[in-house]
Amino acid sequence: MTKMLRYILNNLAGYLRIRVEGYSPERFLNLCCYHGIFLWNLRPAKGAYEMNIRVRDFRRLRPMVRKSRAKVRIIQKRGVPFFIHKYRGRKLFFTGSVIAICLIFLLSSFIWRIQIDGNLARTDEVLLSFLTEKGIACGMAKKNVDCDRIEKDIRMEYDDIIWVSAYVHGSCLKIKVRENPDRKELQTEAEAEAPMDIVAEADGIIQKIITRKGNPLVREGSEVKKGEILVSGSVEVKNDSDEVTGYQYRVSDADIIAQTTVAYTDILDRLHPVWKDTGKKSWRFWIETPGRLYLFGRRELPYPEYNALTCRYTLYLERHFPFPVSVRVERSKESRKEEISYTDRQAREILSYNFEKFCARLEKKGVQISENDVKIYRETNRYSAKGKLVLSGPFGIVQKGTVHELPKADAENIQQEGN
Incomplete structure (x- = not known):
């Protein structure tokens, strides 16, 4: 029997805290052990001993007390029976206790919390809204919760969720999901019906380009303008006569490093x-x-x-x-x-701190600052940090390209040659 279970049973049955003193309390303890009387929490107390004993065992102590010439005195009465006897006149108290126990039992048969773990691409609110549409919400009865159905509905609704586990723990419905972040990229690549080009996001000079997928249209040292195509997702298919017979469309992928010049401006009003x-x-x-x-x-x-x-x-x-x-x-x-008006020192500290944060964000993106021409100016009603930065780092954004169509005459000639 575990310690916790023994504690519960002893409180339900009731027990006594007694004090044993006299000529030979040790003999009294030996006699109790011999006759199978269970004692616990034995403690010495100024030439005597204090211990706990069950009520039914206490009634068997008379022969042991006579033989050992010990004196036994009850110190405390503990447990449910003594508690009820002490407060037997307070009917409202016991009535409220019974009602509280019934309410706890009733409320424990409902779901009062829904916990979702493992979702990264979506917030808890999105998944909870979907569950509400399916009839799963706080306040529903546990017996109406179909965990297998919840797992199936979530997997069918969200393709990137590859594993779902739903179970009830207490009054909490716990849902654990596992996502596959690469699945959408694989589907996009497989279902590409149009080219995806990499274009210049600003004016710059290409310093390095390594193409993995697509047709590179620039080389190292090339000067490009904003919006110019750097890597095309359209790959020409040619025959033996070096004639274009069609196009293959791909999602362009390349590592491009370019040098760009950007203007930095930060305004701080004097009064704040x-x-x-x-x-x-x-x-x-x-x-x-x-x-x-x-x-x-x-x-x-x-x-x-x-x-x-x-x-x-x-x-x-x-x-x-x-x-x-x-x-x-x-x-x-x-x-x-x-x-309140900023002092010159405070304004410089704030603008410098903002600029350092801006540079730190660039460094996290892998961008290096080659030249820095930013200075702080004091104007009539404000302070400003202005200048130009020469940056070197990742370059280019992916956007949808143009679907090419062959002229009808060329298409007919190619078809006739094929026949």
């Missing part, structure tokens, strides 16, 4: 708003149930401008058994807007 607390506070409370929200407190705050912090607390009986009730607590502080 600052919100300051006046010290006035206000609290509001809501109780939220499925589909309803109950407000306790003022419906409208006594001040027009304020900052609010709202916290939501869900009530749990245990970790996997949330109650269908949550509490919202809002703390509001009155704030007033003031216009």
